[in-house]
Amino acid sequence: MLDIKYLRNNRDEANQRLIDRNVEDGVLDKLLADDEKRRSLIRKAEQLKAKRNQVSDQIGAAKRAKDNSAAQKAISDMQTVAGQIKDLDKQLSAIEESVHTQAAHLPNLADPRVPVGPDDSYNVEQRKWQPTDLQGRPAAFSKTPTWLKAHFEIGEDLGILDFQRGVKVSGARFLYYVGAGARLERAVYNFMLDEHRREGYTELLTPYMVTNESMYATGQFPKFVDDAYEVGKNQSMTMIPTAEVALVNWRRDEVLDESELPLYITALSPAFRQEAGAAGKDTRGLIRLHQFNKVEMVKFTKPEDSYNELEKMTVDAENILQKLELPYHVIRLSTGDMGFGSAMTYDLEVWFPTQDKYREISSVSNDEDFQARRGHIQYRDSKTGKLRFVHTLNGSGLAVGRTVAAILENYQNEDGTITIPEVLRPYFGEDKISKENAR
RNA sequence: GGAGACAUGGCAGAGUGGUAAUGCAGCGGACUCGAAAUCCGCCGAACCGAUGUAGAAUCGGCGCCGGGGUUCGAAUCCCCGUGUCUCCUCCA
Incomplete structure (x- = not known):
C-alpha cells in the first residue's frame, strides 16, 4: 500500500513513477479525485457529529434538570441531524471502499536506482x-x-x-x-x-x-x-x-x-x-x-x-x-x-x-x-x-x-x-x- | 463438532442508556547535597479530518475484540462474527 499523503502531495512525481511501473496514466487522477470527495464527506459528517455530541450533552443535562420540554425540542431537532449523519456515513463508506480498492491495486514505487523500462x-x-x-x-x-x-x-x-x-x-x-x-x-x-x-x-x-x-x-x-x-x-x-x-x-x-x-x-x-x-x-x-x-x-x-x-x-x-x-x-x-x-x-x-x-x-x-x-x-x-x-x-x-x-x-x-x-x-x-x- | 464463561489503556480493574472510575507503571515538576519516601500536575495506542508546518501544536472526529442494528445519545440493549479459557466429543 502506498502512502496516500505522499500521492496527494507529490502528484506529478508520483504519477510518473506509477507510469514507470506500467500503471496507466489517469489511474492516479481518478484515485485522488475520489480521495478529495472522501475528505469532503468526512468534513461534512464530522461537523454534524460534533454538533450531535454537543446537543446530546445538553439533552442529558436538561433531563437531569427535569426540563422535559427543552429536552424534547432538542431531541426532535437531532432526529433530523441523525438522519443526515446516517446518509453521509453511507456515502462515505461507499467512497472509502472505492478509494481503498483503487489504492490496493497500485504497485509499489521503484527506488530511483532501478532501471526504467516496460519489460x-x-x-x-x-x-x-x-x-x-x-x-x-x-x-x-x-x-x-x-x-x-x-x-x-x-x-x-x-x-x-x-x-x-x-x-x-x-x-x-x-x-x-x-x-x-x-x-x-x-x-x-x-x-x-x-x-x-x-x-x-x-x-x-x-x-x-x-x-x-x-x-x-x-x-x-x-x-x-x-x-x-x-x-x-x-x-x-x-x-x-x-x-x-x-x-x-x-x-x-x-x-x-x-x-x-x-x-x-x-x-x-x-x-x-x-x-x-x-x-x-x-x-x-x-x-x-x-x-x-x-x-x-x-x-x-x-x-x-x-x-x-x-x-x-x-x-x-x-x-x-x-x-x-x-x-x-x-x-x-x-x-x-x-x-x-x-x-x-x-x-x-x-x-x-x-x-x-x-x-x-x-x-x-x-x-x-x-x-x-x-x-x-x-x-x-x-x-x-x-x-x-x-x-x-x-x-x-x-x-x-x-x-x-x-x-x-x-x-x-x-x-x-x-x-x-x-x-x-x-x-x-x-x-x-x-x-x-x-x- | 457440542456446551458454557470471558474480551475495557503498557498492566490490573470498575462501569448495565447521558458520553470511559481507580490503582500500578510511565512522563514533567516541587522538596533534597543526591536518592528514596512524600506532594502537585499530565497520561489510552493506533487511525482520520481541519488549521498549520516540516518540529510540532491546537481543534474536531473516532475510540471499550470486529461488523451491523435500535436510540437524540450505546462500553452498556439486540443480531452476526472472531479470539481466549474450561468441560465434553473426536483424533495424528
Whole structure:
C-alpha cells in the first residue's frame, strides 16, 4: 500500500513513477479525485457529529434538570441531524471502499536506482560468477557437448523423476520424485536451511494455508487472486504461493521491539501456483510446476537499513549457488519487470546448459514499507518515541526444484550418471547417482 | 463438532442508556547535597479530518475484540462474527 499523503502531495512525481511501473496514466487522477470527495464527506459528517455530541450533552443535562420540554425540542431537532449523519456515513463508506480498492491495486514505487523500462529487456546484469575450476562441467556460454541431456530426460532415464504419473494423479505440472530424486531434493533443502541458519536466520515451519487477510498484506490479493489456489467451501483459505506470505504475516498487526531488528527468518515450504498466463511455457521438466519446494528468506528491518540488508540477502542467496559451484549471474530488474510489492529486485539466474541460457532461480526484493503498511507491522523508534513501519525484504534461497534441475544438467556425466556436488555429499550420503543406486 | 464463561489503556480493574472510575507503571515538576519516601500536575495506542508546518501544536472526529442494528445519545440493549479459557466429543 502506498502512502496516500505522499500521492496527494507529490502528484506529478508520483504519477510518473506509477507510469514507470506500467500503471496507466489517469489511474492516479481518478484515485485522488475520489480521495478529495472522501475528505469532503468526512468534513461534512464530522461537523454534524460534533454538533450531535454537543446537543446530546445538553439533552442529558436538561433531563437531569427535569426540563422535559427543552429536552424534547432538542431531541426532535437531532432526529433530523441523525438522519443526515446516517446518509453521509453511507456515502462515505461507499467512497472509502472505492478509494481503498483503487489504492490496493497500485504497485509499489521503484527506488530511483532501478532501471526504467516496460519489460525484462531493460533489466541490467550486475555481475556473473562461475567456479575457477569447473572439473569438466559445462561453462556458461561455452559449446555444449552433444551428449548432454535436459534435466527431465536424464531424470526419467535414471527413474528418479516421474512426470507421467504426476499427470495421472494430479494433472499437468505435477510430478513424483522417486528414490534418489526425492533424496536429492531433501539433501538440497536441508543444505540450504543449514546455510541460512549459519547466516543468522531463524528457521520456521509455517502454515501452508492462509487467510485472505494474509494474502492481502503481502500484496497477492486483491490483484492476483487468479494466480492462487483457494480452498474451502466459501474459498476462505488460500494455499501459499510462497513461504513469503506465511513468514511476513508471522508478525502482522504487531509492534516489534526495536532490539529485534533486523529480524532474519527462513522457511522451507511448498509453493502452490496456478501459473495462469503461462500456458504453453516450460511444459516439460521441473521449471514450472503448480507445486514446488522453495526455501525462503525474510527480513524485517529499520527503513534506513533495508538497502544494505538487500545486498546482504542477495549474497546469502548467491552463497548457495557458489557452494554448489553452479554458474549464475545477478540481474537488477527494471521497473516494468519487478513484482507488485517490490521497490528493488535482484534476480539470480542459474546456467542451464541444454537451454543455452540462464534461468531464474531466486528473486530477492526490498518491499520497503509496502507490505508493512498493508499488514500493520511497526516498531517504536526509541529516539522519537514514534511508531514507524518496518521495511520487509524477501528472497528465495533458493527454489529447490530448479536447483535440482540445475544440478542434473550441470553435474551429469557422459555415462548417464550424476555427480553429487561436494557440499551435498554429507546430506546425500553418496557421491553419485547411477541406475544402480537410483532407488 | 457440542456446551458454557470471558474480551475495557503498557498492566490490573470498575462501569448495565447521558458520553470511559481507580490503582500500578510511565512522563514533567516541587522538596533534597543526591536518592528514596512524600506532594502537585499530565497520561489510552493506533487511525482520520481541519488549521498549520516540516518540529510540532491546537481543534474536531473516532475510540471499550470486529461488523451491523435500535436510540437524540450505546462500553452498556439486540443480531452476526472472531479470539481466549474450561468441560465434553473426536483424533495424528
